[in-house]
Amino acid sequence: MPKGSFVGDVAKDLGLQLPEIRDRGIRVVSEGSTQYFSLHGKTGYLVTAERIDREQLCESVQQCVLRCELIVYGIQVEITDINDNAPSFKENELERRMSEATAPGSRFPLPEAHDPDSGRNSLQSYELSGDEHFSLAVQAGPGGDQRPELVLAKALDREEAAFHELVLRAMDGGDPARTGTARIRVTVLDANDNAPVFGQAEYTVRVPEDVPVGSVLVTVTATDADEGLNGHVKYSWKKIREKASNIFHLDSETGTTTLLQNLDFEEGDAYELEVQAQDGGGLFDTAKVTITISDINDNAPVISVRSALSDISEDAPSGTVVALLHVQDRDSGANGMVRCSLDGDVPFRLQSSHGTYYSVVTARELDREQVSEYNVTVRAADGGSPSLQSSAVLALRVLDVNDNAPVNLSHIRKVEFKLDDGELKGSRNPPFQ
Known part of the structure; x- marks a missing residue:
């Protein structure tokens, strides 16, 4: 599929109105460094942002699924395979050396073909052509793969024929089928009656x-x-x-x-x-x-800020979400278990949202007249020994609301006091109020 191809109607499937998508700034985030999908703001369609190659993404997986995220919603896109790859051998020219004393019925391993396609489009069968001395047997491996073997059907005679030329053909199940071939040259040697x-x-x-x-x-x-x-x-x-x-x-x-x-x-x-x-x-x-x-503890937690406010009103109620974070550690076990915290005495707290997601919310009322800006440090530490840490800083400005009345200072008068023989005496002019 070329870049910009239609994948699905996200707005329709999720019941979103197109103005919602634009006003809320909803966007698609793919796992990993490559963003394979994007959200078309005018139509609400999910479209491809990069060319998708199933064989590169899912080399040996039957069902190929790419996952991407909206801020609230998760999207799974299944990549359907087409028969765009023919079976191929690692080597197209092979040589096998075989003793003339080899008993008929003996088997010799042949290289397996590889087809990155899946299902019926993947490798389905092998064929061998050449001469009457050899036939082909195909064994099933532990994982269900097909393993071709060269079978000696008729006794060899080096004096009669010192070489045998064969062709091994691999075929997939596509329509039309694709094939790959390897030429095999068998050199006949003198007796060898013990295998390793x-x-x-x-x-x-x-x-x-x-x-x-x-x-x-x-x-x-x-x-x-x-x-x-x-x-x-x-x-x-x-x-x-x-x-x-x-x-x-x-x-x-x-x-x-x-x-x-x-x-x-x-x-x-x-x-x-x-x-x-x-x-x-x-x-x-x-x-x-x-x-x-x-596993060893060689990966520090990674904090990704998925969304964040830059301004917040000082009259925002307690529990107002100011940021959505995703915290992940690629290690396993205790090395991958992450604890998150906020540095310092700030009017915010962390709240677990879903799995590895956290929300930073207000813990109490804000007062711009006391603190007008916050730099909130989020810290993540794993359970390894020693523990690895990472941090992220959220810059937040507190917006003013009209929560203070004017103060009249015109009634204040000058008052003088002095000590006279240890007694406090004062004079008021004009009278003290």
Whole structure:
């Protein structure tokens, strides 16, 4: 959808009159730094403020929903997918090495295609074309994903054919369907009768989010009883998301996983990876690697002033709202629990509105003749140890009302007193009033 496209009639759906929208200054606030929607003041329509790319926003979520806020109302916009992406392989040219002694029925992992679309528009099936020696099997992964495997249907004979050329095709369910292909070249080798075997089926490790870059997080180990090239094991990621591949590095020779960049618990608290050990003849074993991130208190609370008055009448009743605040801490647990307070003895108090929203309201009557301006400091502190804090200052001017009558000073007369032998004597001229 291009910028400015119609999304919904907010004024109609919420029963608002168009003058209300203009007079009250109602506006739309999206979560995050990018504002994807705006409110058209003349029509009350919710329209797109930026181009929306579903695959960029919701890479692996079936239902893609963007949330935005009015001051009082919350809006959810569901982004409907279209089939604008074809399945694709990370590598279009693949090479597999296979022993001529491999028994028919043996299976070998093939790379999975990726299609960022969802539902029927996502990846649906695979096809293999080439020659009679090979067929295709598709297994269901733990998350319901399809995992293609190359199946040896007929015994190989290196002297008859040293190479086999195959084409793997991935298709989605769109109308019309989109496809992606990868060419596979199978090189036939001499016998290799033992596959690598991992020492354990699953490796689990927990690390704090402030672990230094370059740290070794976990090491996997697989053994192969064969000798030479057939017994040489190399490690690679069998299944890993692009984001995780930029964070973790797997050494193909040692099986050691090291940290490439700083972790952030708030961006991801756990990573489930699948590692593969493959020997020189193409036989393999897989193991699961789970890396769990522990939170540390590295985020201070953030105070956002959603609306605020700059002037208030001194006769405003107690409980008058002068500001609406949103307070959020990206940490979790006690590190993300926030306490809010106002500095100093001011005639205002904080009132919890809804969840992470707070209202600053008047606590008692104001008197402009005593204090004409206030700088109200709102402070937010989290429950971490040590606690992290942030603050925001609200500037408020008190407007005058006619609450004082004039005072007549013309009747005041001069009075003189003096002490005479310890007695107080006075003279009044004119008579004292």
